[in-house]
Amino acid sequence: MPPTSSATKDSAAAHIWAKGVSVDFSHAGQTNRVLHNIDMSIPRGGFVSLIGPSGCGKSTLLKVLAGLLQPAEGEVRVAGVTPAEAARQRRIGLVFQEATLMPWKNALDNVKVLMEIAYKDRSKEDITQRATEMLRLVGLEKAALKRPSQLSGGMRQRVSIARALAMDPEVLMMDEPFGALDAITREEMSEFLLEIWQRTGKTIVFVTHSIDEAVFLSREVHVMGTGPARIVETMPITLPYPRVEESYSLPEFAVASGRLRRLLKDGHGSKATS
Numbered sequence: 001m002p003p004t005s006s007a008t009k010d011s012a013a014a015h016i017w018a019k020g021v022s023v024d025f026s027h028a029g030q031t032n033r034v035l036h037n038i039d040m041s042i043p044r045g046g047f048v049s050l051i052g053p054s055g056c057g058k059s060t061l062l063k064v065l066a067g068l069l070q071p072a073e074g075e076v077r078v079a080g081v082t083p084a085e086a087a088r089q090r091r092i093g094l095v096f097q098e099a100t101l102m103p104w105k106n107a108l109d110n111v112k113v114l115m116e117i118a119y120k121d122r123s124k125e126d127i128t129q130r131a132t133e134m135l136r137l138v139g140l141e142k143a144a145l146k147r148p149s150q151l152s153g154g155m156r157q158r159v160s161i162a163r164a165l166a167m168d169p170e171v172l173m174m175d176e177p178f179g180a181l182d183a184i185t186r187e188e189m190s191e192f193l194l195e196i197w198q199r200t201g202k203t204i205v206f207v208t209h210s211i212d213e214a215v216f217l218s219r220e221v222h223v224m225g226t227g228p229a230r231i232v233e234t235m236p237i238t239l240p241y242p243r244v245e246e247s248y249s250l251p252e253f254a255v256a257s258g259r260l261r262r263l264l265k266d267g268h269g270s271k272a273t274s
């Protein structure tokens, strides 16, 4: 479905675009407004994080952008079409906190899973070749024949990222993908994700609780507030590239994380973890 006339001009300039998005959930006869009047615009190749107190609606917003949830009000466009259409056209890749791998399949076969469903016309050799390339991209070519139980948490998440990238989506939507990992693995995964982002040029939307992670990764952070959730500030992150371990010690890092921490604390009941 093409954008409506009001949406056409603004949505054409952005890769992901939302205007006036509100979401209601009904429970026991009561309707609660969870997201209220959210506007956002993410350029092609952007890296945007959503951060905010627990339960404020970050995952709900991601689901709306991914076409998994229909808003009560508002419009969303991904690459000029509705999120549901973008998902149908396989323009959106999803990565969640849990890697959700099939335990009986090895890493290579897990990367192949979505391709085998989607690309009925492609040969087995083609699919295996693409999956092998993706495992190489995430640095796991030597672990191709290992099952999930033989991989670390970080390695499992790399497999799930390879599985998403194998479909060559334009957009990666990631919901706390490193939330279950220890602090050092998490930092390593952040560096790894930035490398992938720079190599592939994907647009990334990343939900996190971690201030440090948001600053390190993003070009822009959308800070969400509660009651009902809205975006209280969109903060550009000017930390220079390449972003590496030493970036955490730069004055720009301290300034950006200090500002984010204040925004989260100022009346929004912060539960950010680092």
Ligand SMILES: Nc1ncnc2c1ncn2[C@@H]1O[C@H](COP(=O)(O)OP(=O)(O)OP(=O)(O)O)[C@@H](O)[C@H]1O
Binding pocket: 025, 026, 027, 034, 052, 053, 054, 055, 056, 057, 058, 059, 060, 061, 209
């Ligand atoms: N399917 C649903 N039905 C009813 N309420 C829901 C549903 N999904 C989410 N909610 C409610 O919507 C609000 C936002 O939830 P959401 O998971 O989007 O928040 P979040 O910011 O991602 O939370 P967290 O940081 O803890 O993961 C919460 O109050 C939650 O209980």
